[in-house]
Amino acid sequence: MLVPMLLAIIFIVYGIMSLTPGDPAQLILGTRASPEAIAGLRHEMGFDKPFVVRYGEYVAKAARGDFGNSWRTGRPVFQVIAGRFPTTIKLSLAAVVLAVLVGVPLGVLAAVKQYSIFDVIGTTIAMFMASIPGFWFGLMAILFFSLKLRLLPSNGADSLKHYILPAVTLAIPVAASLLRLTRTTMLETIRQDYIRTARAKGQTEGKVIFRHALKNALLPVVTATGMEFGGLLGGVVTIETVFSINGVGMLIIDAIRMKDIPQVTGCAIFLAASFMILMLFVDILYAYIDPRIKASYQKMN
């Protein structure tokens, strides 16, 4: 499933990039180049060939790990991404961990104490937080924590301290949606018959919630967390720009601005592939949590 998906993604990304206006050869050589030189470069780079042929050549090269060279710097695209990717991964991983640590327990609390003050405040704040755009929140955070209080650095990714603001900014909407989802699934789970069975055994309320309800309620939350993680990989584009962090997001924005087509294509494909690998990982994790899914996989093999 991964391979055809990747081929389709490459097709779409590569196709969109080819449809963008502007002649690449002209872009590289500048406005004062002679028409002959431009035509020569076009031929050299293969832009005079039909799209399908170029796509085929691109895929063939990509399969060997060659995504072309950046037009701007001349360095291999893949190498540039590999240099930037760890920063992005660290940032989004920190955000996801933070979001899960905050969102899931608060969601459980809101469900177990439904209609209590925890529930009302938790869900109301979550609704606001989920609606606030990330870049706005990031800018406000910089204004307050960096400029006013001078507590935290506003840009770069040099130390752990640098990660705090961007990670929190990224985590907030994710935590908010995880809170709401956990609350919903938990409410549904604690109304199940097997929860009543556990209570009828004389089990303590804490164990009823943590041993019986939580595992069942977390199944959809695990999927959502994986999706959110993938979403974050795309979401870092704005946040990395706001906080001037040299990650893949920043790279893609710069590349778009410079019309560095191989770099943009490479980044987009790379992010899409990461997303797919993440979802695969979530599926595998799912099988470990839910014995019914494991059983259906075993039947298939």
Add this chain to the structure above:
Amino acid sequence: MAEPQTPLLSIRGLEVRYETDEAITHAVNGINLDINVGETVGLVGETGAGKTTTALAVMRLLPHRTGKITEGCILFRGEDVLRKSNGEMRQMRGERISMIFQDPMTSLNPTMTMGEQIRESLEIHNKGMSAALTDARVDELLTMVGIPPRRKHEYPHQFSGGMKQRIVIAIALACRPELLIADEPTTALDVTIQAQVLALMNELKESMRTSMILITHDLGVVSEMCDKVAIMYAGEIIERGSADDILDDGPHHPYTVGLFNSIPDIERESKRLSPIAGLMPDPAALPGGCKFHPRCGDAADACRSLAPPPFVSGEHIIACHKFGSSNGGRI
């Protein structure tokens, strides 16, 4: 004849309401019921008559936000269950009073193995029991309900409905409870399995001297299993007596008569089933007088305005104006 004894469980004047923003539902309205040691009492009635609510009240497992016991007491060996602390109540649940729920398909945790779920019951009530001993008891319980112990590492989805209900029974009986409440234990099972499960329950109940409240709407099950029967309608017990009293041809509450008439007779040829006309009243807006009068063919003026006095004949009690009153008070 059994000599007079203190009942194991004694429900007195129990009233339960469900309070929501929209309405107050009068689910149980002042019922009295006694269960002696070793006895099986059948609680019979239509869906919505308050049978399950009564059971949940005894277990103190009513939905805690909406379900409220407003009146009455529930005495278990003379102690009021309603006055117990949550901790004391937890110790009773599963050890002294157990409950089997209606649908075995949903009453087991899908992410825990069967063994773990039986084990849990044992661990809660036998703190300090060695792991080896607990394991042995799990195997013993599985054997007892006719499931090979090697299957304890499997999950609920790997079992059939009948097997799941056997495991639910094993969980309920794990700590040899004094009282077992079975809430329609066979309704969700198919007919051939029903008989097996009932036979199993009867056998285990006999060997453990467990008393049982059997909630059902199946009069066939009642005749096979029960010593005493109470018939519920709209949150009240409208007729009560020994199984023989209820099943014989003597005087009955018109509702009981209706219940029996709605069973198709295999020897008589009839084109249609004969159900009781009308529906159970909305428990949020119960009619005055006798709750059954809107559906009753024999309804008179008194039925519309006055609660019916009990007609008592030995153990057999009927709440209906038709039979007049032999003394005051309610059933």
